[in-house]
Every structure is written in C-alpha cells, then in structure tokens.
Amino acid sequence: MTVKDLKPARVWQIFDEITQVPRPSGRLAKIQAWLVDFAKKNNLEYKVDEVGNVAMFRPAAPGFENAKGVVLQGHMDMVAEKAASSNHDFDNDPIETIVEGEWVRANNTTLGADDGMGLAIALAAITDPDIKCGPMEALATVDEETGLTGASNIKADMLRGDYLLNLDSEDDGVITVGCAGGLVSIFKFDYKEEDAPKDLIYFQINFAKFHGGHSGTDINKGFASATKLITRLLCTMGVDYRLAKIDSGNLHNAIAFTAEAIIGIKPEDKEKFAVAFNTFKAEVENEYHVTEKCFEMECKSVDAPAKVVDDCTAKRVITAVFAAPHGVASMSMEIEGLVETSTNLASIKMRDGQFVVEAFSRSAVESRKMELVEQIEAVMRLAGANETLREGSYQGWEPRMDSALLHLAVASWEKLYGVKPVVEAIHAGLECGLFLQAAPHMEMISYGPTLQDVHSPAERCHIPAVQKGWDFTVELLKEIAAGK
Numbered sequence: 276m277t278v279k280d281l282k283p284a285r286v287w288q289i290f291d292e293i294t295q296v297p298r299p300s301g302r303l304a305k306i307q308a309w310l311v312d313f314a315k316k317n318n319l320e321y322k323v324d325e326v327g328n329v330a331m332f333r334p335a336a337p338g339f340e341n342a343k344g345v346v347l348q349g350h351m352d353m354v355a356e357k358a359a360s361s362n363h364d365f366d367n368d369p370i371e372t373i374v375e376g377e378w379v380r381a382n383n384t385t386l387g388a389d390d391g392m393g394l395a396i397a398l399a400a401i402t403d404p405d406i407k408c409g410p411m412e413a414l415a416t417v418d419e420e421t422g423l424t425g426a427s428n429i430k431a432d433m434l435r436g437d438y439l440l441n442l443d444s445e446d447d448g449v450i451t452v453g454c455a456g457g458l459v460s461i462f463k464f465d466y467k468e469e470d471a472p473k474d475l476i477y478f479q480i481n482f483a484k485f486h487g488g489h490s491g492t493d494i495n496k497g498f499a500s501a502t503k504l505i506t507r508l509l510c511t512m513g514v515d516y517r518l519a520k521i522d523s524g525n526l527h528n529a530i531a532f533t534a535e536a537i538i539g540i541k542p543e544d545k546e547k548f549a550v551a552f553n554t555f556k557a558e559v560e561n562e563y564h565v566t567e568k569c570f571e572m573e574c575k576s577v578d579a580p581a582k583v584v585d586d587c588t589a590k591r592v593i594t595a596v597f598a599a600p601h602g603v604a605s606m607s608m609e610i611e612g613l614v615e616t617s618t619n620l621a622s623i624k625m626r627d628g629q630f631v632v633e634a635f636s637r638s639a640v641e642s643r644k645m646e647l648v649e650q651i652e653a654v655m656r657l658a659g660a661n662e663t664l665r666e667g668s669y670q671g672w673e674p675r676m677d678s679a680l681l682h683l684a685v686a687s688w689e690k691l692y693g694v695k696p697v698v699e700a701i702h703a704g705l706e707c708g709l710f711l712q713a714a715p716h717m718e719m720i721s722y723g724p725t726l727q728d729v730h731s732p733a734e735r736c737h738i739p740a741v742q743k744g745w746d747f748t749v750e751l752l753k754e755i756a757a758g759k
C-alpha cells in the first residue's frame with residue numbers, strides 16, 4: 276500500500292507529487308516551478324508575486340458569476356527536520372512516505388503534510404470539474420514556517436476572493452477562527468577563545484531523542500526543552516567548569532530535542548560531577564516520566580579541546596538561558612484550555628565568535644506578547660548581551676464569531692457528520708492575520724485533516740481525516756456557491 280492507493284485519489288495523488296519536490300523553507304525554487312507547471316498543465320491563470328507566492332485562478336462556473344469568491348490557501352514550504360540517523364538531503368531527495376494502518380508518515384524525516392496536505396486539497400479542488408461554484412483561487416505561500424514571509428508580503432491582487440479557507444490546521448473536526456501572533460528574539464554575546472587549560476579533564480555531554488514538537492501547539496504538553504535542561508545542569512550541578520562548546524536546539528519554532536556541550540572540570544571534581552550528572556538524569560526521568568519515554572542523557576570523557584570560551588561570557592550566557600522564561604506564561608480567560616501567551620527558549624549556538632540565543636514568544640494578545648519579549652530581553656540585558664534583535668513579528672487574528680463563512684462552515688460540517696465542529700482559536704501562528712492586513716474585507720476560517728507531531732521526524736497524517744476534510748471542503752464550496 277502506498278499513498279497513491281489512498282482515497283480520495285485526487286488529493287493523495289497530488290500530495291504524492293508534492294512529496295517528490297524538495298521544499299525546505301527558504302529554498303523553494305523547485306516547488307515554485309512545479310506549481311507554475313501545475314497551473315499551466317491545468318490551463319489555470321496564475322500569478323507569481325515578488326516574494327514567490329504562487330496563486331492560481333479559476334473563473335466562476337456558468338451560472339455562479341455572482342457567487343462569493345473563495346481562496347483555498349496553504350503554504351508551500353515545510354519544516355526540514357530529520358532523525359540523527361537519517362541521511363536525507365532535503366534539497367534533493369523526495370520525502371519517503373510510509374502508509375502504516377490509518378496513518379501516513381515519512382522515513383525518519385518530517386512528512387511535510389504540514390502543509391503539503393493543505394496544498395493538495397486546494398489544488399484538488401481547483402482542478403475538480405465536478406465542483407460548481409463562484410471564482411476559485413488556490414494560493415500557495417512561501418516560508419510560512421520561518422516567519423510567515425509569504426503572508427507578510429502578500430498584496431491584495433493575490434487575494435481575489437471574499438472568503439479564505441486556510442488549510443493549515445491540524446485537527447479533524449475543528450474550525451479555527453483565531454491565532455496567536457509571534458516574535459523571534461535573537462541575542463548575541465561576543466566571546467573570546469582561550470587555550471584550553473591542560474590541568475582539566477574534559478567531558479562531552481549529550482542530550483538526545485527528546486520529544487521536541489511545535490513550539491506553540493505543543494508548548495503546554497509537558498515536553499522537555501533540551502536547551503533548558505542543559506543550562507539547568509550546568510548551573511545547578513555544583514561543580515565549576517570551563518565551557519569549550521555548546522550547541523543546543525535548532526529551529527526557533529521547534530522545542531529543542533537535542534543539546535550538546537563540552538566542558539572541562541578539575542580532576543578532583545570528577546566523582547562529584549558524576550554523582551551530580553546521574554542525580555540530574557534521575558530527576559529528569561522522574562519529572563518527565565509521562566511525556567518523555569526514550570530520551571538519552573549521556574556523558575563521556577573526551578580529549579582536551581584546543582580552545583575554551585572565556586569564563587565570564589560562558590557563565591553569563593548559560594545563567595541567562597537558565598533564568599529566562601520558557602513555556603506557558605498565561606492561559607486564555609476566554610477559551611478554556613487555550614494557551615494565551617508562551618515562549619520557547621529554542622537554541623544556543625556558537626557562530627563566528629558569538630553565542631547566539633534564540634527564543635520565540637507568542638500571544639493572541641499583542642501587549643502580552645511584547646511583555647514576554649521585554650522580559651526575556653531584560654534577562655539578556657542583565658547578562659550583558661552585546662546585541663538584541665527582534666525578527667518576524669506578526670500579530671494575531673481576532674476571532675469573529677458573527678462571520679457568515681463560519682456559520683456556513685459549521686452548518687456544512689453538521690450536515691455531513693451529524694455533530695457540530697469545535698470552533699476555537701489556536702496558540703500558533705497562522706497566516707490569516709497577515710492576509711487580513713492586505714484584504715481586510717475577507718472572512719476566514721482555518722481547518723485541515725489531523726496531523727500529529729508536526730515539525731518533528733514523527734510527523735504523521737491521519738488518512739480517514741483527509742477524506743473528511745476533502746468532503747467538507749466540497750460541501751462548503753457548494754454551500755457558498757448556493758449563496759445561503
């Protein structure tokens with residue numbers, strides 16, 4: 276059984292084609308060419324804007340000239356994460372899909388159903404001659420995952436419709452009507468290299484195989500941040516150390532699932548360090564016994580490196596990351612269970628003589644987001660950061676419960692499945708808020724088939740939910756066309 280055998284066939288065939296085209300965020304030329312080719316093959320008018328968003332347009336079916344125009348939208352880029360054991364080359368290799376019971380996953384890489392499946396549904400709809408409706412557009416945006424670049428730069432002429440269906444949500448039966456804004460904080464600390472003291476013994480600390488996950492939607496699920504753990508160990512172990520290397524976390528929108536450090540300690544502290552390390556490991560096993568089942572925390576003796584980092588800077592950075600907030604800061608008072616504000620202390624890297632620390636803060640409430648951003652900046656300022664940057668700031672999307680589109684969507688779902696869909700807002704960035712800036716008249720909803728563990732190599736897509744999501748899309752287009 277391969278994805279090509281799955282139903283609905285049109286959707287899965289297009290999804291299969293998309294998985295064959297490399298499309299890691301930031302390197303999208305191949306998928307853009309594929310999309311243009313898709314439009315040409317299907318005789319669709321298309322437009323590529325200056326940032327590389329690709330829109331395809333289908334005129335109204337005869338008799339539906341006055342029906343509302345609908346934009347079906349997904350993002351063309353995918354998060355490129357793989358397991359340490361994988362040799363996958365995201366710039367050249369197709370994603371290897373595996374059908375497993377009711378799920379499709381990839382072989383030790385992200386699957387890219389976020390948002391390849393959204394795109395597949397949009398392209399399936401715009402090429403389906405059986406759907407009779409008003410003007411339809413399929414819009415594929417660039418670099419959603421690395422700062423909503425495509426949506427941030429969208430112009431009104433790329434949004435030719437009254438309603439927008441954003442196909443980048445991940446729970447079957449849920450219609451999303453609001454989202455959180457976000458902001459990436461970057462802090463740089465200049466360090467000096469010194470010859471590594473010869474009288475120390477050196478250890479490499481490795482944290483691996485933590486769950487990781489999405490820094491917004493998974494932030495309240497109790498997963499460990501390897502970045503927080505490694506700074507916690509170094510700050511609390513009660514043994515002085517010199518730092519030769521630290522490399523923790525990766526993408527700002529993923530909870531850190533690996534961390535590595537090389538430290539030197541005095542030979543007489545060896546026993547104390549071993550006890551502290553093992554005690555810490557036992558504490559972590561206890562604290563995370565529900566959510567982290569297979570992590571590895573290892574420490575091994577290594578040869579002395581040539582250089583270490585100057586002690587003052589190393590301690591300032593490690594202490595600051597340990598002290599800075601991470602995780603849920605506040606819950607919504609309006610929607611039960613919704614995280615309102617959070618931050619992900621994503622990574623510590625060493626580049627060109629600098630430590631680079633990244634954090635990603637989110638909130639549905641702009642002022643709350645900025646409070647947290649300022650709070651992290653305050654910690655880093657106390658620690659003497661040489662440079663503070665704010666990048667990719669975007670605002671949230673305010674729910675509109677009186678939306679005509681939302682009413683049609685709820686009615687369509689109820690008609691098909693006999694139950695009301697859940698209507699909610701999410702704690703993650705969606706592009707809708709940015710579309711509203713370009714086209715304030717548009718009404719929007721976001722939905723999509725169930726995906727789990729997105730942004731991690733465990734990402735998987737629920738096969739029956741794809742059928743449901745497709746049927747819902749067709750029904751909703753029909754209801755919109757009927758102008759009810």
Ligand SMILES: [Zn+2]
Pocket residue numbers: 350389390419443
């Ligand atoms: Zn996505």
